[in-house]
Amino acid sequence: MKAIVTIMLKDGVLDPQGEAVRHALGSLGFNGVEGVRQGKVIELDLAESDEAAARETAEAMCQKLLANTVIESYRVELA
Numbered sequence: 001m002k003a004i005v006t007i008m009l010k011d012g013v014l015d016p017q018g019e020a021v022r023h024a025l026g027s028l029g030f031n032g033v034e035g036v037r038q039g040k041v042i043e044l045d046l047a048e049s050d051e052a053a054a055r056e057t058a059e060a061m062c063q064k065l066l067a068n069t070v071i072e073s074y075r076v077e078l079a
Contacts, residue, residue: 001045001046001048001049001051001054001078001079002043002044002045002046002078002079003043003044003046003054003055003057003058003076003077003078003079004041004042004043004044004076004077004078004079005041005042005043005044005058005061005062005066005067005074005075005076005077006039006040006041006074006075006077007039007040007041007042007062007066007067007072007073007074008037008039008072008073008074009037009038009039009071009072009073010071010072010073013071013072015036015037015038017038018035018036018037018038019036021036021038022034022035022036042066044058044061046058051078054078055076055078058076058078059076062074062076
């Protein structure tokens with residue numbers, strides 16, 4: 001089973017990479033972009049065939065390694 005984990009900075013946490021992208025877009029003529037938040041996507045191929053077990057495994061991976069839960073939030077989608 002495939003787990004797709006999307007990790008983003010929490011609201012209120014400064015996002016210097018997102019701000020750099022927003023500035024660069026403006027420099028390229030893409031006006032009207034008021035904000036950019038940059039994150040990361042991680043695809044995991046899991047041996048689990050049970051959806052609940054796969055979600056639990058992916059959530060544990062996020063809590064222990066993949067996301068810094070102090071400043072980042074994450075979402076797990078199963079495919």
